[in-house]
Amino acid sequence: xxxxxxKLSEIVERLVPELSPFxxxxxxxxxxxxxxxxxxxxxxxxxxxxxVSICNGQKEAWLH
Numbered sequence: 001x002x003x004x005x006x007k008l009s010e011i012v013e014r015l016v017p018e019l020s021p022f023x024x025x026x027x028x029x030x031x032x033x034x035x036x037x038x039x040x041x042x043x044x045x046x047x048x049x050x051x052v053s054i055c056n057g058q059k060e061a062w063l064h
Contacts, residue, residue, distance in 0.1 A: 004037040008053055011038065015046035027053050 009028040012020050020028075030053055034041060 002037065004034045005031050006034065006038055008032050008049070011041065011046050011049060014038070015041060015043045016050060019047065019050050022054065023050065024057065027057050 007028065008023070008030045011032060012023065012028065032049060032053075
């Protein structure tokens with residue numbers, strides 16, 4: 001399968017909607033490149049992507 005770029009919001013809506021309240025609008029609007037596409041993404045993988053996105057958002061907040 002080819003790589004696919006999606007918004008984090010699409011990943012969250014499909015696989016881990018319960019995590020949506022923990023993300024900012026900016027985080028949800030982040031583009032994510034999936035090596036094997038959204039169709040093959042598992043909920044555990046989606047949760048890990050959300051975790052990394054939150055950590056990256058916190059890093060950026062410290063830098064400003």
